[in-house]
Amino acid sequence: MAGQAPRRGESGLPRPLRVGIVAESYFPTLGGIQEHVRHLRNLLSDRGVEVTILTGRPTSSAILGPADAEQGVIRVGRARTFRSGGTFSQATIGPLAAYNFRRALREGQFDLLNIHGPCDFGLAFWGLSMFRGPKVLTLHSCFADASWRHRVAAYYRWVFRRAAAVIAVSEATAQSMGRYADFQSTIIPNGIEAAYWRARPAPQYLRPGMRNLVYLGRLEERNGPDVAIEAFSRIAPALPDVRLLVAGDGPLRAELQAQVPPDLRSRVEFLGAVYAQRPEILASSSVFLLPARAVGFSIMVLEAFAAGLPVVALPALGTDRAGQHWANVVVAKDNSAAAFADAVIDTLGRDQSERIARGRAIAEAFDWTRVGSRILDLFQRVAAPAAQRPGLRSMVAA
Numbered sequence: 001m002a003g004q005a006p007r008r009g010e011s012g013l014p015r016p017l018r019v020g021i022v023a024e025s026y027f028p029t030l031g032g033i034q035e036h037v038r039h040l041r042n043l044l045s046d047r048g049v050e051v052t053i054l055t056g057r058p059t060s061s062a063i064l065g066p067a068d069a070e071q072g073v074i075r076v077g078r079a080r081t082f083r084s085g086g087t088f089s090q091a092t093i094g095p096l097a098a099y100n101f102r103r104a105l106r107e108g109q110f111d112l113l114n115i116h117g118p119c120d121f122g123l124a125f126w127g128l129s130m131f132r133g134p135k136v137l138t139l140h141s142c143f144a145d146a147s148w149r150h151r152v153a154a155y156y157r158w159v160f161r162r163a164a165a166v167i168a169v170s171e172a173t174a175q176s177m178g179r180y181a182d183f184q185s186t187i188i189p190n191g192i193e194a195a196y197w198r199a200r201p202a203p204q205y206l207r208p209g210m211r212n213l214v215y216l217g218r219l220e221e222r223n224g225p226d227v228a229i230e231a232f233s234r235i236a237p238a239l240p241d242v243r244l245l246v247a248g249d250g251p252l253r254a255e256l257q258a259q260v261p262p263d264l265r266s267r268v269e270f271l272g273a274v275y276a277q278r279p280e281i282l283a284s285s286s287v288f289l290l291p292a293r294a295v296g297f298s299i300m301v302l303e304a305f306a307a308g309l310p311v312v313a314l315p316a317l318g319t320d321r322a323g324q325h326w327a328n329v330v331v332a333k334d335n336s337a338a339a340f341a342d343a344v345i346d347t348l349g350r351d352q353s354e355r356i357a358r359g360r361a362i363a364e365a366f367d368w369t370r371v372g373s374r375i376l377d378l379f380q381r382v383a384a385p386a387a388q389r390p391g392l393r394s395m396v397a398a
Contacts, residue, residue, distance in 0.1 A: 017383055018050045020110040022127045024079065024090050024117060026055040027065035030275065031218065032299040033116055033140050034065070036169075036190055040114075041072060043372035049379075052108050054101065054123060055079075056092030064275045076100035076123070091122030101126045111383040112136060118159050119177065134164035134382045142172040142296035142318030145179055153180040164382045167375065169297040172318035176296075186378060189323050190299045191371030194363045197306035199279035206284055210243050210267075213344065214285040214309075216278065216300060217292075219250030224291030224314065226252065229259045229268070230337035231291070235344055236264050242348065247281055249273040282307035287347055290314070290329075291340055295322045301329060302366050305359030310352045312343045325362050328355060 021041060025033035041051045052072050056079030077097025079090040101123065110133060118124045118137040128135065137160070149156075156177065160166065166185040168174035174185045205212065213235075215228045225246065232244045246256070249272050260268045274281065282288065288304035290313040302325060304311045312330045313319065319326055332343040 016048050016050045017112075017380065018108060018110045019044060019052075019379060020105070020108050020113045020127075020131075021051060021053045022113055022115045022123050023053065023055050024092060024120060024122050024124070026053060026073070027069040029058055029090070030064055030273070032190065032297070035192075035299060036138075036140070037116060038066065038069065039191060039193065039368045040372060040375060042068070043368050044376060044379075045072070047372075047376055049376070052104070052110070054104055054127075056090060056097070056123065058090060064273055066275070074100075074104045076104060079122075089120065091120065093122055097123075098126055102130055105131055112164070112379060114138060114379070116140065118163070119156055124159075128159060128162050135162055136165045136167060136379065136382055137163045139166065139168040139173040139177055139185070140296050142170075142176045142294050142322070144294070144317055149180055156181040165378055167378065170318075170322045172321035173296045175321065176318070188374050188378070189325075189366060189371060190297050190302070191366050191368035192299060192302045192306060192363060194302075194306045194360075194367045197279050197282065197303050197363070199283040199307070201284040202277075202280035205245065205281055207243060210241055211239075211348070212243055212245050212285040213287050213289055214245045214247060214281060215289045215291070216247045216274075216281070218248050219246075219252040219256060221252065222293055224293050224316075225250075225256055226259060227291035227314065227337050227340055228289050229256055231289075231341040231344060232268065233261055233264060234338060234341035236267060238345060239348065242286075243267040243269065245269050245271060245281060245285065247271045247274045247278070278303075279307060282309055285309060287312055287344060289340075289344065292316055293335075295319050297322050298326075301325055302363050306363035308356050308360060310347055310355050310359070312340065312347055314340060325366065328358050328362055330355075 021037055023037045025031055026037055027034050041053060044051045052074060054074050054076060056077055057075040058079045077092050077094055077100055079092045081090045112134045113127050113131050114136045115124050115127045116138045160181045160183040166183050167188050168185040169190050215225055217223045219225050235242060282304060288309040288311045290311055294317040296318055301311050310330060314335045315331050330343055330347050332339040
């Protein structure tokens with residue numbers, strides 16, 4: 001950064017920026033935050049930043065995710081899973097985790113911490129309490145107002161008073177937390193590796209004379225897989241050449257399988273948890289289904305666009321403020337399964353070539369090489385010594 005004094009190690013020579021990324025949501029669990037953290041680590045590393053991911057160790061034995069998932073990762077303790085708001089979250093708590101976290105901070109000598117999900121209990125709390133340097137908070141979630149959140153608003157205000165800067169991936173995520181604490185945020189959207197999603201159809205996902213609808217995501221209430229199943233039961237009689245792929249796993253799987261009418265079970269395929277197969281699954285499909293009940297940004301929209309698919313979604317909480325990419329999404333007229341089915345049928349019946357071309361262009365605009373540079377620039381400004389950044393004050397109001 002122009003005008004910034006170089007950081008110097010014990011030898012007196014300049015050293016790289018050191019960033020600790022604190023995230024409860026990380027591989028082997030799957031999701032948009034996990035993808036964000038990994039891609040951010042890779043981009044920062046490519047730009048010469050020393051990056052360490054501080055996370056927990058999930059109890060799940062599933063081994064999913066990219067080959068480089070453990071690069072630069074310190075797992076400080078056991079992560080415990082709990083259910084909240086129609087989804088599952090985890091928290092790394094306990095005295096041993098706190099001790100290991102403090103030791104990682106001491107050994108890492110970080111110039112700043114980037115804390116994801118900063119209001120969640122667990123690692124975020126340790127980072128806010130123990131680290132004395134600048135902290136950049138990243139908000140990912142959109143959620144409905146709740147009375148219990150107002151009762152703990154004092155804690156939220158404590159969180160944001162400790163931030164040097166706040167990143168929100170969309171207006172929806174900023175406004176969700178803005179009900180309970182006053183802060184200024186910088187909107188920097190999620191990014192994707194657009195080229196990764198360009199694949200060829202795979203024979204194992206194709207059936208002669210059939211078109212695939214695809215749902216991709218964890219099978220839990222917040223994501224609305226039940227809406228996808230109910231909508232398909234309405235779509236199937238009208239379009240006998242359409243089948244449904246359900247890619248993902250989760251607590252609702254058995255219930256969803258039972259929800260499929262017996263006469264349609266040959267046209268609904270549950271693929272289970274997937275990762276490396278995702279580009280081929282999307283390339284083998286005609287429409288991407290996104291029946292989520294709340295949306296903060298939805299990185300899956302960009303992934304589907306990059307793969308060349310139109311996206312049909314519900315007008316769920318947050319979709320009107322989730323980002324400019326949503327202008328290219330087909331949104332049902334209301335949140336019912338019937339309206340969702342109508343939107344899918346209409347999409348299948350129209351030429352989608354222009355929408356697909358727009359989607360590919362949008363995905364390229366959100367490539368990590370562009371998005372990540374904005375995050376790095378903010379990190380450099382925040383980590384600069386105060387004397388080297390005149391006019392830069394805390395972006396968070398007390």
